[in-house]
Amino acid sequence: MQREWFEKDYYQVLGVAKDASSKEILKAYRRLARQLHPDANPGDPSAEDRFKEVSAAYDVLGDETKRAEYDEARAAGPMGRPGGGQGGFSFNVGDMGGGAGGIGDLFGQMFGRRGQQGGAAGGAGPRRGADVRAELTVDFEDAVRGLTTTLYLTADAQCSTCHGNGAKPGTSPQVCGTCGGRGVVDDNQGLFSFSSPCPNCQGSGVVIPEPCPTCHGRGVELRQREVRTRIPAGVADGQTIRLKGRGSPGRNGGPAGDLLVDVHVAPHERFERRGKDLMTRVQISFPQAALGGTIEVPTIDGGHVTLRLPPGTQSGSRHRVRGRGIDNGRSSGDLIVTVDVTVPTEISDEQRSAIEALAAASMSGEVV
Template identity: 50%
Template sequence: MSTKDWIEKDYYKILGVPEDADAATVKKAYRTLARELHPDHNKDDQEAEARFKDVSEAYSVLSDPQKRKEYDEARTMFGGGMRSPGGDGAGGSFSFDLGDLFGSSGGTGGLGDVFGGLFNQRARTRTGSARRGADVEREVSVSFTEAVEGKTIPLKLTSSSACASCAGTGARAGTVPRVCPTCVGTGFTSTDSGGFGMAEPCQDCKGRGMVVDDPCPVCAGSGRGTTSRVMHVRIPAGVVDGQRIRLRGKGVPGEHGGPAGDLYVVIHVGSHPVFGRRGEHLTVTVPVTFPEVALGAEIKVPTLGSGPVTLRIPQGTPTGRTFRVRGRGATRKDGSRGDLLVTVEVAVPESVPPDARQALEQYRDAASGDDVRAALMNTAAKER
């Protein structure tokens, strides 16, 4: 609210009391109007809500002796709030900007600068009392397959919300809180320190902008209760262990019209007995026989979530070699899939049947001229 509006408003008329009304009369008029106009009793009535704000603003000024004195002096200085018979309505008001009287209505040197210290910036609206809800973090565990394919899981959240008994006002049913006289409903107080303005939450109302004289017995005047709700959270395909997912506005609801906080979901992914993970690719180790890698073969390889695929092993494949099966890995952000990386390892049997032993001995004798360690021994000898 501008300084011009602060001067022109007739707080006595808003409360319906004479200008010489004592503090008790002002308080009684405020309580009567506040009960009548409170938003809880006038759902979706914007006119009643606007009048309730005006009544609260008028009481915050007239209930404070110092502010009331400053307000009366300002009205006297400007002839009762710049009223003139030539304006609109009964008494009317001038249509020119008050700042024109002092040179500038916009920038420095205007009316706001002349009277800024006098009114101590109490004329601004009470948006400072709106609070953003707190952020919430929850941990969930999913299986290896669920992390690769994605899944929607139910998540139970317990958080604070407006008290059902007092509708979030913090006041006992049938009563209403009053505007904090210290911060005039802003929720903040300011101090001047060497030319710098310092703002901090009001200590009297704890930053809420309102003071509760008769607290609600259910929430002890906090205006907050506890509610439980179940959310269905979509775990996107391709998440990795430890990933943190942010869901905007799904945290604790805000206060006084403030936005809700965010929900952070931390993912823990379980292991798989067959497959591993390397970024967007899946890994698997497949045992093969010596004849398969020596002579070449076609083998069956398992995949995650579908049937096996056929992999061709070239002749002379060494153990430990990795092959790539395209499109059988984890899901990427764009919906495509990574690859399946297949590593072959020669399986050595613990025991050999007689017929197989005889065949192996024949192979050993036939290949006895090939020293597979000759190159290794020669290199080691040169390095001595």
């Protein structure tokens, strides 16, 4: 475990989410490496520094094992806070570092380090908006087919009065005098020196002398929002769908958060899901079971499929109908039919004599 790991948020360095896939990480790295490569930026030492940062970040995040160790160290480290949260230590500084020295948004985050800020009055840098969670319950059939629906949310939206900067119209946010806009103050803890959030500006790097009357300086207000979204075919109960950029708005030009939709699938009276397969039960009579034959089995699309049962079909046996399960557009599962042999509770005289004859035949040792 390295000290660097505590100080640097490699995810921020690469501009990817904490749960980014390895593919996304590779993509971000390639893009940045190309952009920052010393050959492309001759005589620019800051580009070279950033190139090294990006390489160091990818060295860890690009390796599944190292990445897991890194995540663990950050969550459990001396100043780690499981689940992240607001402010804290130098690795969070990046949130507010942008704007310093006119560095582009993406790299603002890397300049929270001491010595690199250059004392420039940067103010608050871009901040990504928060993720928003929503729940959606869909019918079983809709989950199988997929659907387009509208989510009605009451969620943070950019304040319409101050356009998100939190200041009363006609005034503007000021650079914090305590931290000079860095958002952090230094804090020596023996061997390591960490930074903690500035108490004057709560880490934002700016103070708002006259807050916006609508949002009281938050820059966001609750608003009703409608989000139209496509739920893919085959969505499962408990699955979460991430809609990029549909969460809370970012601040100071930062990207919006994501909207996470937790999907609940209502149960169906006739079908159950097991992965991509659909399970159903049908009842057959004893003669059908004993003699075999064909039965019609309802399918999820409202139609029927013909199932051929062999003679001597047992109660509780399962029969697979290929390709009539859930089709998610790439492949489809099967329909699995469990047959239950029913015993009649009321029988006619004619049926009674037939069953008695069957019983007599069975007793006399004939094979049934």
